[in-house]
Amino acid sequence: MHxxxxxxxxxxxxxxxxxxxxxxxxxxxxxxxxxxxxxLKFSFDVIREGTAASEAILxxxxxxxxxxxxxxxxxxxxxxxxxxxxxxxxTDVATLSGNELDVxxxxxxx
Amino acid sequence: MPVxxxxxxxxxxxxxxxxxxxxxxxxxxxxxxxxxxxxxSGKTSLLEKTLGQLAGKxxxxxxxxxxxxxxxxxxxxxxxxxxxxxxxxxxxxxxxQLVNEAMSRLDLSALDLLIIENVGNLVCPANFxxxxxxxxxxxxxxxxxxxxxxxxxxxxxxxVLIINKIDxxxxxxxxxxxxxENALRINPLLTVFxxxxxxxxxxxxxxxxxxxxxxxxxxxxxxxxxxxxxxRPC
Numbered sequence: 247m248h249x250x251x252x253x254x255x256x257x258x259x260x261x262x263x264x265x266x267x268x269x270x271x272x273x274x275x276x277x278x279x280x281x282x283x284x285x286l287k288f289s290f291d292v293i294r295e296g297t298a299a300s301e302a303i304l305x306x307x308x309x310x311x312x313x314x315x316x317x318x319x320x321x322x323x324x325x326x327x328x329x330x331x332x333x334x335x336x337t338d339v340a341t342l343s344g345n346e347l348d349v350x351x352x353x354x355x356x
Numbered sequence: 357m358p359v360x361x362x363x364x365x366x367x368x369x370x371x372x373x374x375x376x377x378x379x380x381x382x383x384x385x386x387x388x389x390x391x392x393x394x395x396x397s398g399k400t401s402l403l404e405k406t407l408g409q410l411a412g413k414x415x416x417x418x419x420x421x422x423x424x425x426x427x428x429x430x431x432x433x434x435x436x437x438x439x440x441x442x443x444x445x446x447x448x449x450x451x452x453q454l455v456n457e458a459m460s461r462l463d464l465s466a467l468d469l470l471i472i473e474n475v476g477n478l479v480c481p482a483n484f485x486x487x488x489x490x491x492x493x494x495x496x497x498x499x500x501x502x503x504x505x506x507x508x509x510x511x512x513x514x515x516v517l518i519i520n521k522i523d524x525x526x527x528x529x530x531x532x533x534x535x536x537e538n539a540l541r542i543n544p545l546l547t548v549f550x551x552x553x554x555x556x557x558x559x560x561x562x563x564x565x566x567x568x569x570x571x572x573x574x575x576x577x578x579x580x581x582x583x584x585x586x587x588r589p590c
Contacts (some may be wrong), residue, residue, distance in 0.1 A: 248480035255366050258364055280483055327541060330540075341512075348364065349365075350362060351362055
C-alpha cells in the first residue's frame with residue numbers, strides 16, 4: 247500500500263500551490279510505475295479531508311510503456327516481447343515512456 | 357475555471373533525499389545496492405552468506421528495513437559489520453529519507469560497500485529510489501517462473517537478478533531457464549546469478565562480482581590496485 251504515501255506526496259504538492267479551493271488534480275501515471283489507480287484514488291480521498299483539496303477529484307492520465315531500439319531505431323510497445331525489439335530482437339532498448347509519476351495540473355475554483 | 361500547470365514529480369521529495377544519499381556515497385567511494393524481493397525469498401540468508409564471504413575483503417555496512425522487529429539487524433551484526441535497523445511500523449517500503457537518517461549513523465569514509473535490505477515486497481519499493489548504485493532483485497525458485505512478468509516494474513529497474521534456492525528447483529518443478537528468460541524479456545541487461553544458501557552453489561560468483569564492482573566504483577586508481585593486490589589469493 248505505498249499508494250498512501252504517494253497520495254500524501256501529491257497532497258503536499260497540491261497544498262503548496264493552492265490557497266484557493268481545488269476542483270481537480272490531474273496526475274500522470276506510467277504503466278511501469280507500480281501504482282494501483284483505484285487504491286491511489288481511495289488514499290487521496292481519505293487524506294484530502296480538511297484541506298483546500300477536500301473535494302478535489304484525482305484525474306489520472308495513464309501512459310503506456312513505449313520503447314526505442316537503439317540498433318534499428320524501431321519504436322515499439324512492450325506488450326508483445328517485453329523489452330526486446332520485435333523487429334531485430336535487439337536488447338539495447340531505451341524506455342521512452344511508462345515510468346511517469348507526475349502531478350500535471352490543478353483546476354481551481356473561481 | 358483557472359487551471360494551473362504544475363509538472364512536478366510526485367516523489368520529488370524522496371528523489372531529493374536519494375540524490376543526497378547518492379552524492380554522499382559517491383564522495384566516499386562507497387558502492388551500494390538495494391536488495392529487494394518478496395517475503396521469504398531468502399534475502400537475509402543470502403546476506404549472511406555474502407557477509408561471510410566478504411569478510412576481510414571489503415568493509416561492509418548494512419541497513420535493514422523491516423515492518424517490525426530488529427531480528428535481521430541482530431542476524432547481520434553477528435558478522436561484525438555495522439548494522440542499522442529501520443523499523444517502518446507498517447510501512448511497506450524504505451524511502452530515501454529513512455535511509456538518509458540511517459546513513460548519518462554510519463562512518464561512510466570507513467566503508468567499501470553499503471547493503472540496504474529493503475522490506476520484503478516486490479511492488480512498493482520499486483518506486484522509491486534510495487540513492488543506491490544498483491538494485492538487486494532476489495527471486496526464489498519456489499515462487500514460480502512467472503514472477504518477473506507479474507512484477508515487471510521491479511525487474512525492469514534492477515541491474516542484478518539472483519535466482520535463489522536453486523537446489524530446490526527439481527522439487528518444485530521450477531523451470532529455471534524459463535524464469536531467467538521471463539526476467540530478460542522485462543530487462544535484457546540483467547546480470548543473473550543462480551545461488552543456494554544451503555549448498556552454497558553460485559555464491560562465490562556473486563560475491564566476486566560484488567568485490568569487482570565495489571573496487572571499480574572507487575575513483576582513486578592507487579586505492580584500487582592496493583586492494584586488488586590484497587585480494588589476489590581469492
